[in-house]
Amino acid sequence: MHAEIKFIHHVGHVVSDMEAALELYKKLGFVCSPPSYPAMSENEGEPPKPFGAANSHAEFLGNFIEIVTVVKQGARIPDNAKLVPLQASPDVQKAMIGKIKQTVDTVSRYLSRYEGAHILCFGTEDADKTADRFHKKGIAHSGVNTVQRPLERSEGIQFVPVRYLEIDGGVHEGRLAVAENPPSAIVVEQVHPNHPNGATDLIESILCVDDSELDEFIRRYGQYLECEVQTDGVAHIFNLAGSRITIVPRTRLSELLPGEMAPPVPGFAGYVVAVRDISHTRSYLERNDLPVAETASGDLFVPAASALGSAIVFKKG
Numbered sequence: 001m002h003a004e005i006k007f008i009h010h011v012g013h014v015v016s017d018m019e020a021a022l023e024l025y026k027k028l029g030f031v032c033s034p035p036s037y038p039a040m041s042e043n044e045g046e047p048p049k050p051f052g053a054a055n056s057h058a059e060f061l062g063n064f065i066e067i068v069t070v071v072k073q074g075a076r077i078p079d080n081a082k083l084v085p086l087q088a089s090p091d092v093q094k095a096m097i098g099k100i101k102q103t104v105d106t107v108s109r110y111l112s113r114y115e116g117a118h119i120l121c122f123g124t125e126d127a128d129k130t131a132d133r134f135h136k137k138g139i140a141h142s143g144v145n146t147v148q149r150p151l152e153r154s155e156g157i158q159f160v161p162v163r164y165l166e167i168d169g170g171v172h173e174g175r176l177a178v179a180e181n182p183p184s185a186i187v188v189e190q191v192h193p194n195h196p197n198g199a200t201d202l203i204e205s206i207l208c209v210d211d212s213e214l215d216e217f218i219r220r221y222g223q224y225l226e227c228e229v230q231t232d233g234v235a236h237i238f239n240l241a242g243s244r245i246t247i248v249p250r251t252r253l254s255e256l257l258p259g260e261m262a263p264p265v266p267g268f269a270g271y272v273v274a275v276r277d278i279s280h281t282r283s284y285l286e287r288n289d290l291p292v293a294e295t296a297s298g299d300l301f302v303p304a305a306s307a308l309g310s311a312i313v314f315k316k317g
Contacts, residue, residue: 004129005122005225006241009179010057011205011271012066012119013310014110018054019078021067021308027288028302028312029197029281030058030065037071038100039083048085050077052100053107059192062181063202063243065271066119070107110174116309117268118174120205120245122224127163127180137223140169141178167224173207173266176224197275197284200317203243204272206256210265211249217266221245257301257311259293270304270311278316285314 015021018035025032035056039048050071058065071077086096110118124130127144134141145166148159164179209217218229218236225245230237234252238245250262253269263269275281282300285292291306301313 004124004126004133005178006125007123008063008202008205008240008243008245009121009123009177009181010064010066010119011117011121011202011268012068012175013308014068014107014115014118015308016069016111016115018056018067018069018081019076021069022056022078024308025058025067027290028307029284029288030195030199031193032056032058032067034080034082035067035078036082036084037077038086040086040097048083050081050083053103054081058195058199060199060201060273061192063123065202065273068107068119070104070111106175113264114267114309116263116304117205117271119177120174120207120268121164121177121179124178124180127165127178130178131165133226134165134167134224139167139223142166142168170220173209174268197281197314198277199273199275199281199314201242201274202271203274203315204313205245206269206271206311206313207245207247208250208253208262208265208267208269209247211251213266214247214249217247221247257293257295257303257313260303260311261305263304263309268310270301270307270313272299272313272315274317275314276317278314281314 022032033056035054037050037054038052039050041048052071054069054071056067086093088096131141131144142165144163146161146163148161160182162179162182164177167176221238222229225238227238230239234248234255236247248256250265253260253262278300282292290302293301293303299313299315301311304311
């Protein structure tokens with residue numbers, strides 16, 4: 001396994017209604033951050049109004065689940081939403097607005113396919129090294145960019161730079177990216193919620209593909225991750241350090257997740273979190289009237305039909 005990509009940085013659940021999504025995640029037992037909404041004044045002297053794409057996070061020690069939605073004109077936003085005014089010089093602000101519009105177009109396109117998981121970001125120790133390897137392998141990418149990500153620390157919210165690159169070319173399953181985590185000193189000091197469902201880590205993303213395209217997806221992900229695929233029954237697995245990417249053919253998804261219908265393919269069928277105590281997690285979900293299914297290995301999952309289009313799997317840690 002290549003040293004630089006070792007983990008899942010985050011997955012993104014694209015939803016049509018942020019308020020409903022946050023209510024679901026609360027029932028699922030995740031603590032989510034107040035959603036952030038970009039905001040801008042239409043005219044000088046007017047209060048800023050939300051626009052673009054909003055997001056919230058369920059944080060773990062080294063990665064997170066992102067919930068993403070498009071801000072609809074005049075739509076209600078959650079009471080605990082945080083408006084993030086765009087404050088920059090006119091030329092920088094114009095570029096920022098252009099990027100936000102691009103994001104809105106992308107998220108809207110995902111929602112037109114289905115509501116559910118559409119984003120997978122790999123974690124790298126060195127974004128420049130990954131970009132250089134991709135270039136040498138002929139893997140199209142955006143080059144390394146930097147965004148400011150809010151992290152909750154003991155003294156309050158701190159914005160830290162996150163370096164990342166987008167994977168381009170032949171990608172139809174959603175948004176693929178590679179990002180560095182913030183410096184370890186910041187991560188150690190970050191305040192992490194204690195999720196009532198006992199979840200401790202994001203450990204797997206499940207990609208469902210057409211049977212005829214399975215070999216091509218295995219080849220492509222093998223190039224991204226520079227590691228060999230392992231086969232376990234119907235699952236084709238790329239093992240990273242403590243997490244993995246699983247690819248399953250459309251006709252065999254129900255063998256991996258009993259009763260599940262495949263999303264439009266190619267598409268991410270769901271993701272997996274590790275939990276401290278699987279019996280506690282089951283009790284928590286059942287108390288909240290959520291349907292709980294079970295895999296052959298004894299892991300639990302809430303079906304996609306009850307989780308806004310994305311199966312959410314809870315695995316014994």
